[in-house]
Amino acid sequence: MEAIKKNLKSLVEENTALRLENSKLRERLGEVEADTPVKAKHVRESVRRIYKDGFHVCNDFYGQRREQDEECMFCDELLYRE
Template identity: 50%
Template sequence: MDKRDLFNALDTFSQDLMQTLAEVESIKIHLQELAQENTALRLENDKLRERLFQEESSVEVSKKRQRNTSVIEKNYDEGFHICKDFFGQRRDNDEPCLMCLEVIYREDV
């Protein structure tokens, strides 16, 4: 192989190497973008899971409160006080008790 062919081969190899290096750099940039997007999505996913857990907990508390309220209302309808002052005592002639009604209908804030 003469010098000219050797230099041509070396030049071709150098150009191929530069092109490969440019492709590797492009892949590296794309990988960095994907890693950043992945991190952002993981953070968003964690926040959504936390929000979902809070919503599910809120629904469970609401259901439990509804069950408790229905039991309390049933006792009141059967003629018993459910207020803290007279709890468990019979209501005279099933007369309404404002304190009991407040317990049934109050809104927890």
Template identity: 45%
Template sequence: MAAEEQQKKASLYDNFTQLEKDMETSLETIRQLKKEFENLMKDNTALLMENQHLRDRLSEMEKQQQDEKETVGPEMTRSRLNLEKIYEEGFHVCNLFYGSRRVEDEPCAFCLEVIYGERK
């Protein structure tokens, strides 16, 4: 019985030793995972900050473009810009009086319709 009891104690001791090794391995794995998690959190925070900076910059650029569009006005085609230039030089561009001089640069509703009318 003593040998059997000795064997049980040795087996129990071996089980504790194996459990201790397993726990140390698990603890090391946990430490590595924790370190990887910390690195991921740092990267994530840096990316979140960069993303916010990019969003802010994009918002600034969009606002700037909107402001430019409002000050310049809607874009016109090259042909309409040419008609506008001719009109500003004092000539009619409408089909009724095309090419004739505008007396004292009076505005012409027909010309303005041709230049600034419905745009496609």
């Protein structure tokens, strides 16, 4: 009977610790999610600026100059996807 009580006490303590940790993680996640849209918007604007300056931003040709500022369907897909 004593072993069961010890085990129960241990489980209750672990449960309490996990609930506290879960609460803190949810709070932190809320903070991170609140910051994310601003950063994503800034990054997207930077990539668009690089493209407008005449460089590829797609994976296939990244950093290469676009000949006569021609359109690149790979870059367009990257820039305008939702």
